[in-house]
Amino acid sequence: MEREFDFYFMKAEFEKLAAAGKIEGRHVAALTQLAEAGCCTHRSWGFGRIKTVDTVFARFTIDFPGKPGHAMDLSFSAESLKPVPKDHILARKAMDLEAVRHLAAHHLDLIKIVLNSYGGKATPDQIQSVLVPDVIADDWKKWWETAKREMKKNGHFIVPLKKTEPVVYQVKETSLQDRLLAEFRAAKGLKARILVVAEMLKGISDLKDKVATANEVIAALNPDIVAYQRTQPSVALEAIFSRDELREAAGVPPVADEVSAAQIWLQDGVKFGPLVETIPAAKHRRALESFKTANPERWDDVLRGALNFVSAKLAKEFASLLITNGKLGLFKETLAKHINQHTASSELLLWFARERNEDFVDILGPEVFRAMLTAMERDQFNERRSNRLRDFILEDQQLLGELTASADIEVIKDLTRALKLSPVFDDMDKRSLLARLVKAHPAVQSLVSGEQTKQEAGLLVSWTSLERRRAEYQELVEKKIPANSKEIAIARSYGDLRENHEYKAAKEMQKILMRQKEDLDVALNRARGQDFVNAKTDVVGPGTIVKATDLVSNQVETFTILGAWDSDPDHGIISYLTPIAMGMLNHKVGDVVEYELHGQQRRQRIEKIDAWKTEAAPAA
Numbered sequence: 001m002e003r004e005f006d007f008y009f010m011k012a013e014f015e016k017l018a019a020a021g022k023i024e025g026r027h028v029a030a031l032t033q034l035a036e037a038g039c040c041t042h043r044s045w046g047f048g049r050i051k052t053v054d055t056v057f058a059r060f061t062i063d064f065p066g067k068p069g070h071a072m073d074l075s076f077s078a079e080s081l082k083p084v085p086k087d088h089i090l091a092r093k094a095m096d097l098e099a100v101r102h103l104a105a106h107h108l109d110l111i112k113i114v115l116n117s118y119g120g121k122a123t124p125d126q127i128q129s130v131l132v133p134d135v136i137a138d139d140w141k142k143w144w145e146t147a148k149r150e151m152k153k154n155g156h157f158i159v160p161l162k163k164t165e166p167v168v169y170q171v172k173e174t175s176l177q178d179r180l181l182a183e184f185r186a187a188k189g190l191k192a193r194i195l196v197v198a199e200m201l202k203g204i205s206d207l208k209d210k211v212a213t214a215n216e217v218i219a220a221l222n223p224d225i226v227a228y229q230r231t232q233p234s235v236a237l238e239a240i241f242s243r244d245e246l247r248e249a250a251g252v253p254p255v256a257d258e259v260s261a262a263q264i265w266l267q268d269g270v271k272f273g274p275l276v277e278t279i280p281a282a283k284h285r286r287a288l289e290s291f292k293t294a295n296p297e298r299w300d301d302v303l304r305g306a307l308n309f310v311s312a313k314l315a316k317e318f319a320s321l322l323i324t325n326g327k328l329g330l331f332k333e334t335l336a337k338h339i340n341q342h343t344a345s346s347e348l349l350l351w352f353a354r355e356r357n358e359d360f361v362d363i364l365g366p367e368v369f370r371a372m373l374t375a376m377e378r379d380q381f382n383e384r385r386s387n388r389l390r391d392f393i394l395e396d397q398q399l400l401g402e403l404t405a406s407a408d409i410e411v412i413k414d415l416t417r418a419l420k421l422s423p424v425f426d427d428m429d430k431r432s433l434l435a436r437l438v439k440a441h442p443a444v445q446s447l448v449s450g451e452q453t454k455q456e457a458g459l460l461v462s463w464t465s466l467e468r469r470r471a472e473y474q475e476l477v478e479k480k481i482p483a484n485s486k487e488i489a490i491a492r493s494y495g496d497l498r499e500n501h502e503y504k505a506a507k508e509m510q511k512i513l514m515r516q517k518e519d520l521d522v523a524l525n526r527a528r529g530q531d532f533v534n535a536k537t538d539v540v541g542p543g544t545i546v547k548a549t550d551l552v553s554n555q556v557e558t559f560t561i562l563g564a565w566d567s568d569p570d571h572g573i574i575s576y577l578t579p580i581a582m583g584m585l586n587h588k589v590g591d592v593v594e595y596e597l598h599g600q601q602r603r604q605r606i607e608k609i610d611a612w613k614t615e616a617a618p619a620a
Helices: 010-019 025-037 074-080 089-095 097-103 107-117 124-131 140-153 176-186 190-202 210-228 233-250 261-266 272-277 281-294 299-309 312-324 328-340 346-355 366-379 388-395 399-403 409-421 427-440 442-449 463-492 501-526 579-584
Strands: 039-042 046-054 059-064 067-073 081-084 167-169 459-462 527-530 544-550 556-562 573-575 592-597 600-611
Touching (some): 025 039, 025 074, 025 081, 039 089, 067 074, 074 081, 107 167, 124 140, 176 210, 190 210, 190 233, 261 281, 272 281, 272 299, 281 299, 281 312, 299 328, 328 346, 346 366, 346 388, 366 388, 388 427, 399 427, 409 501, 427 442, 459 463, 463 527, 501 527
Parallel strands (some): 459 527, 556 573
Antiparallel strands (some): 039 046, 039 081, 544 556, 592 600
16 A cells, blocks of 8 residues: 555565565665655755655655656665755755755854765855755855855864865864964965965954964965065065064064065066066055055156056056056056057056046047057957957947047048958947947948938038038137137146036036037038029929919918028028928929928929029139
8 A cells, every 4th residue: 555654664564575575675774764764866866755655566756856756666766766864954955945944044053964964074066056046045145155254263164265175064173273273284385375374364353362373374484485585476475465464463573584575576587567467466456565665766667667568457556556646647648658659458458448537538539449449459469369358348338439529520430440440340249339439420320331311412502501600610619619628627627527517517518519510520521502593493493482382271382492501481491401392392383292391291382483593602
């Protein structure tokens, strides 16, 4: 019969089955263990929970993931399944998941269960795979960081420095100080010792005797620093920083004749750029400060000289140190030189693009993007090819618009041509970037598409209106834009550009003025001056006077059709580009025309076409 298994008589039941020849006697012990455990694992199907034992057909019913109610022959089960104890984390989850979730609030208790489930040790990845997402559904990283801090303070857990090594639970308690000192003594090489010192600094307040600990560690570090001083100066520097931090945290006085950071920097053969690049990013600022202290007269020259040969992350630290020490002007001079000469590295330009702000407004411009194209093209021939700058340009939707915001239209056209010819971007990415340029500067649309619309082919304008537009353009470029530039300079002198409202207002006005200039540039380039004298009257065209009857109201209207910039509706003068004129163009007397005006459809019959008679204005 089939029944819920009873742990008290399972062994007797299996022995009866063996006596009846339904299973082999050697399987009794294994089957008893499986039944008593209630849970098991299969090498292919994973964890399973034994639901019932069928003593008639000699089989288990087991729930596996994706295979609920799976029937397995008892003999096959004895050979292929392994029992999972009731206190195993997998069994606990299967039996009472909610109780395990409540345990998550007690980090150490839950970690102890997991580790004991796997023989007292498990890697962080193994622990995560067991707990996420069933037990810990949200913010595993935060939970794990808290758990690590608690384990490091607790004497029963050993938390490794490397993520690939297992966390270990030990019954015998070891103090944090004893554990860290043991790890320090066992560490192979100065780099490994530096990692242990970092852990000591994190838990310095929990050490029983931080002075004794610091004295032992510093005494061991100093000879290592001497040994590494010339062969691996970057590691020696890192060790010096760790040593000095530990000394300060523990309140230990300096040791006589120990190697200082200045001695590392000033020794023969040390190359600043390559050395600082090999120091971990977290120590970059400390390294640069120590270099500045060791070289008070020339530190800024060295930093500016190395600026073009370091990573974007290090370039950020260079910039920060130079700016905070009053070297912004010199720094900008170096940066502008590299950009204008197209010698700037892709890493330097990547930093500049990421960190661009109002401090560099006088450098930010289309030439930056030209320098970017040059740098990326140069990178294609380097062994250490990087796509980081290219990827950033594609991701930052605002970059191109900001760099070209105040540029002359001809400069933008040249930039558009350069982008179209550049081998750096594939066709799809290139189209995306060109679309951004067109969005910011519609005037380059024809250059991008390779064709012109009818309206772009040329504008017929009267000489009077052309002179008026030219006067507007002259006032814009000779008065308004220079005046705005002065306002920007004055506002910049007030300092703190991030909170400088006068500066922001002047910059916004600059965008408006430059857009007006761009629009006028395009319009004047398309303009074709006309006197509209002796226009043909067989059909409606620019330079004609048209009388037309509205077929709904029978009202007669007169329209004088002139150039694109000629419009005086009160006197019946309209541009040939208006909906009314466009509807009438090329039609003759007697034709009925239709057009839409203000959302309404209108029908008119052309009654008469006359030439607009006036004396031609002299060409300018």
